[in-house]
Amino acid sequence: MGSISSSVIISDIDHKADKKSRRFRNIQLTIFLSGLSVFAQLYLFQPLLPTVAKDFKTSIGDSSWLVSSSTLGMALGLFFFAFQSDSFSRKKQMLFALLTSSCLTIASAWIESLPLLIAMGVVKGFVIAGVSAVALAYITEEVQASVIGLAISMYLNGNTIGGMSGRMIATVLDGEIGWRNTVMIIGLGSLILALIFWKYFPDSRFHQPQKIDFTLKVKQMRNFASDPYMLRLYFVAFLSMGTFVSIYNYLTFRLESPPFSMNHLFIAFIFLMYTLGVVGTTIVGRLSERMEQRRILQVCIVLMLIGVLLLLSQRLFIVMIGLALLTLSFFGAHTMASKMVALHAQEAKSTATSLYWLFYYFGSALLGSGSGYFLHATSWSYFILLLGIVVLISYFLSLRKMKII
Template sequence: MNSSEKAIQGSSRFRYIKLCIFFSGLSVFAQLYLFQPMLPMAAEQFGVSVGDTSLLVSSSTIGMALGLLFFAFKADSYSRKSLMVFSLISSALLTIISTWIPNLSLMITIGILKGFLVSGVSAVALAYLTEEVDALAVPAAISMYLSGNTIGGMSGRIMATLFAGEFGWRNAVLLIGVESFILGAVFWKLFPESRFFNPQKTDYHLKVKQMKFFLTNPYMLRLYFTAALLMGVFVSVYNYLTFRLEAEPFSLSHFVIAFIFLMYIFGVFGTMIVGRLSRIFPMNNILKASILSMIIGAALLISGNIYILIFGLGLFTLSFFAAHTMASQMTALYAKRGKSSATSIYWLFYYFGSSILGSGTGYLLHAYSWNVFIAVLIIAIITALLLTTFNPIPKARIKN
């Protein structure tokens, strides 16, 4: 393939890009949420409440949000590959080091730093794909990246749960850290360098201008708020569904509930399905259909029948990842310039939605009931649907 051509489907360069971008998502999200199923063990180890140890999870997402804000300004100053390699290797080393940290406060600090570092991958991955991959192959490449995110989040939680039960939570953290380091090393070796991007000195005035443009552009702003609402709803369901399943009429054991994370596999199907559909149908139509399907899945979570609830959860999960794939793809493809700024803002909204709505709905559930909780989440999803419905793609692309 000529060096002036973008990677096309079937080429060796495209295969390496797909494989490595999948590995990057696998590593980042395995590390980001690995503590979630092990909080009770960590609480016992440090002699604190589960609420205190929950900071082991939230610290990483806070770090991620801060990192995305930083890289929104600085990402274009570095080589795309170099930034992603540094993020993957350094975060894996921090995960490994945290295995031997005896102090909870220090582990939380490391969590913030780790989240900050891994944000380097999220800040430029979508920009790299739209720069280096042929437009017809971009949907497949982005779907592969988001599939890595999905499987990483799922496998990190499940592996941590099962390994911690046998060998202790610290050894489970070590396992995820070593696995992530190996993935980072493979990425370093195989991931192709950019051909259509050169690092450039940061023009802060231009960067602020670009970000201001994206944040005031109605089309992009609606996509950002859609991402925030959908991610907040998704995290809310997976954060608190355990309480629903432990109570009547289900009364499921902790071991059975742990395997609820297997439902993430439906997210992989969601990204793959819309990756193919986007070649046939308008992206905005696919996004609206995915959000509508997400509403149906959420409504089924009210059921007292375990089989209906599981079906609803599968539909809800598939639909969320389908919608997320479309929204992120539309963001990356629409920004003609300042792609890293556009995608960084997308992820910033995404994680702030996770933090704010994902935590706030917990107080709502505590004060009221599961049905009220789900009703509020459905209202949030309907709001996202309205934002998407009244957000047609402008005829002119952004010229920022």
């Protein structure tokens, strides 16, 4: 009986994708393309906000909901899929998300009502969450343990490059052909990526759809939400992500205005700063093996604060240094906080990380738009000071002795 069990286990391992197999190469390619598509669409409207605000004759805060709606939908979708993902086929869920989201993006080019466009953003974000909710689970199930890290890095690189390239392409095309044509082109590009995914993404071999114990899930979420340690980290995610998105939402407005008056082609290259996110993640990943994790998180948050305050300057090179420091340290803080959440959860790690992502994207949506209304009512200086206070609060939350009631 024991020998039969052993042979089954060995057989299962042999069938998992290894580095030299065609199956692994297909997984790498398609998982990269899925990340590329998701994050290109998720933040598509971020560099388009000034143009859209003018087109709809609306305020900065109102237009920002085009970004916040997608991230709000993403948060709601991740919460939903935390309960339902294991009930569906991995490939069918991801394919549905990629095809539907790209069609919604294409349709957005013809919407004449801002409220309807925002509502569509919520639906698109909800659908897109179907990819993010299971991508990492699929990799750990289908790929040999020795190359899981390589496959995950491809997915995360797709996320980063998708977010960066989507913003850059949108900024350049917006200045040349207008925001509606820009949205249509990115939607068509995402549709092509979805079709490639459909053809080459391997079906799951090690996952069978199954029913979920909802009562157990709710109990697990309640336990994590009442844990002061986890709650502090969740609010750090909320505040830091909200700050980061707020800066990138409205910096374009700032740079297009005096004293900078920058051309859209130059503004597009600012989104290359996202490459520093990869650097920040890598540095923190290495330091976390040798230093206390809480200290690393606190250092990252302090560097975020310095980066934010440098954005008060009217000198472009100082603003760029501040943006670089903010981007580098934010991704470092995010990497460290998410790792601390996963490590602190002794069981039900997927539930713990689902709550983390829920706070993360709610921060993007709520603080990302709320700060826009504040900017519209005051000035850039007060806006930056507000975000500085937000980052300072997240620093105090990272202190071990800080209590949350």
